[in-house]
Amino acid sequence: MMQINPSYYRIMAGAKSVFAQEFLEGGFIAANWNIDQDLTHALPDDWREFNHRFIPVYLNALPDKTKISAGLACGMLHTLSKGIKQGDIILTPRGDGHYLVGKVISDYYYVPSGELSHRRKVEWFEQTLPRELMSQELKNSSAAGTVCNLTKYAAELKTLIDGKETVEHLEPDEVLEDPTAFALEKHLEHFLVENWSKTELGATYDIYTEDGQLVGQQYPSDTGPIDILAISKDKKTLLVVELKRGRASDRVVGQIQRYMGYVKDELAEADQQVKGVIIALEDDLRIRRALSVAQNIEFYRYQLSFKLLKH
Known part of the structure; x- marks a missing residue:
């Protein structure tokens, strides 16, 4: 039976869903991330403590990797092993446009079996979830990476899993003055990622990738x-x-500075600097004042354009 307020996670079953059938038949989810040891007694509640201990282990096993990839891998390993709770709901792409759906029914356990050594038992449901039924926002939300938290779409996912029609999602803390603008703005992040190379930022920067996978979208930090x-x-x-729908307030300056501090302290190499960019539809005097004394942060405005052409 599904718990009242479970969290929802997408868990990849290896590259191109190669282990999806093994997940289904074995009744588990699993991963490895090149940390080949039993973690039963090494899973603190705080993922930052786990990362500090195991990032060096990861980098020792894979010395050609960066701190960025190490931080992501260790963070995902902690989430799979400890962050996901019994009763939480798992979606795993099957590789054919459908997701396996199941409920986590055990704590972490270790099986020395290479790529699938760190495991959680899952009770898979009979039905699968067709991707085509998901809202575009939910489809766009699943950033690359083995583990992705989809709990912000809990209402839609519960509706789909219960076999009802899909619903539109709106974050509770988002108040949008113009619903027409919202319809276009809601896909801002996905649109920017897809068209990154065509932007001014894309001329100088690349969204961070690892082994051909996009990992720089929705990269986890401790804030x-x-x-x-x-x-x-x-x-x-x-x-x-940092992307903001509509008008950005001066609070976003402190927010992006926290993210920049995390990147500087935990991810940057000794010879790397950290900069920030805020992208929003509008600014105001307060944010301009705050940015005037904030180092290494720039502000960009985006424009919405919608046009009907008669043929």
């Missing part, structure tokens, strides 16, 4: 996910991008 983490083409600068 919340970073919308976009990019790196300059000369590898000397890490860029934190």
